[in-house]
Amino acid sequence: MSDSKAQDRPLSPHLQVYRWEWTMLYSILHRMTGVGLAVGTTVLVWWLVAMAIGPGAFDLVQSFLGSIIGRLMLFGWTWALFYHLANGIRHLFWDAGMGFELETGRLTGHTVLASSVVLTVLAWVCGYAALG
Amino acid sequence: MSFKTPIGRVRGLGSAKEGTHHWWAQRVTAVALVPLTLWFVYAMTSLAGADHATAMAWLGDPRNAILTILLVIATFHHVQLGVQVVIEDYVHAEGMKIVVLMAVKLACVALVVAAIFSILKVAL
Numbered sequence: 614m615s616d617s618k619a620q621d622r623p624l625s626p627h628l629q630v631y632r633w634e635w636t637m638l639y640s641i642l643h644r645m646t647g648v649g650l651a652v653g654t655t656v657l658v659w660w661l662v663a664m665a666i667g668p669g670a671f672d673l674v675q676s677f678l679g680s681i682i683g684r685l686m687l688f689g690w691t692w693a694l695f696y697h698l699a700n701g702i703r704h705l706f707w708d709a710g711m712g713f714e715l716e717t718g719r720l721t722g723h724t725v726l727a728s729s730v731v732l733t734v735l736a737w738v739c740g741y742a743a744l745g
Numbered sequence: 746m747s748f749k750t751p752i753g754r755v756r757g758l759g760s761a762k763e764g765t766h767h768w769w770a771q772r773v774t775a776v777a778l779v780p781l782t783l784w785f786v787y788a789m790t791s792l793a794g795a796d797h798a799t800a801m802a803w804l805g806d807p808r809n810a811i812l813t814i815l816l817v818i819a820t821f822h823h824v825q826l827g828v829q830v831v832i833e834d835y836v837h838a839e840g841m842k843i844v845v846l847m848a849v850k851l852a853c854v855a856l857v858v859a860a861i862f863s864i865l866k867v868a869l
Contacts, residue, residue: 651824665863668797739790
């Protein structure tokens, strides 16, 4: 069972021992966008609660989100959402047993990144069009 | 050769006694969130810069209220499942891990309840 030798066993290797690979970047980005969205989506709750409180509280949220910092945060949130969404669909295909070849993994990863950028820009063009 | 007992193999729940429940719940919420988030981004782009009355009218529509409630439930259920895995990966001190896990899960429940209460207050 447990003896002193157990302490000498190698631990899991750290990130820096692996050769850099696209699929590695896309995996890390999935987790980073996930955590970012978890924090960022609390703003949605703030928006909803403020709307229920009244015009004063709601205008405060809207003026924060409309500021330069607010817009930058919303832009980052939009990209994180589209990345996590597109890469989440990539994960669902893996769950179904599809797309495990290295070349396929790279290609679907590039597609996820490209579509997240395109969809983010598209959403913001629509947003600014609605603003008039 | 398997060291599992026959009853353990039949139950298929593994050492955590949860089986694939966590994995499955993450997938079910993920699938639900695909249409919900696309709808939400579309709705938010049309509401950019809206004043209080416009936003109230939007959330006052039962369809928007129901979809927003579903979005909030699916999102924060998915959040607590995902963040749990991140915490389990990086927080190794057992006591701290339990404290952070509980804090995240309780915060998610509080956020969902606050959001749903607010939506109902506006929509009803």
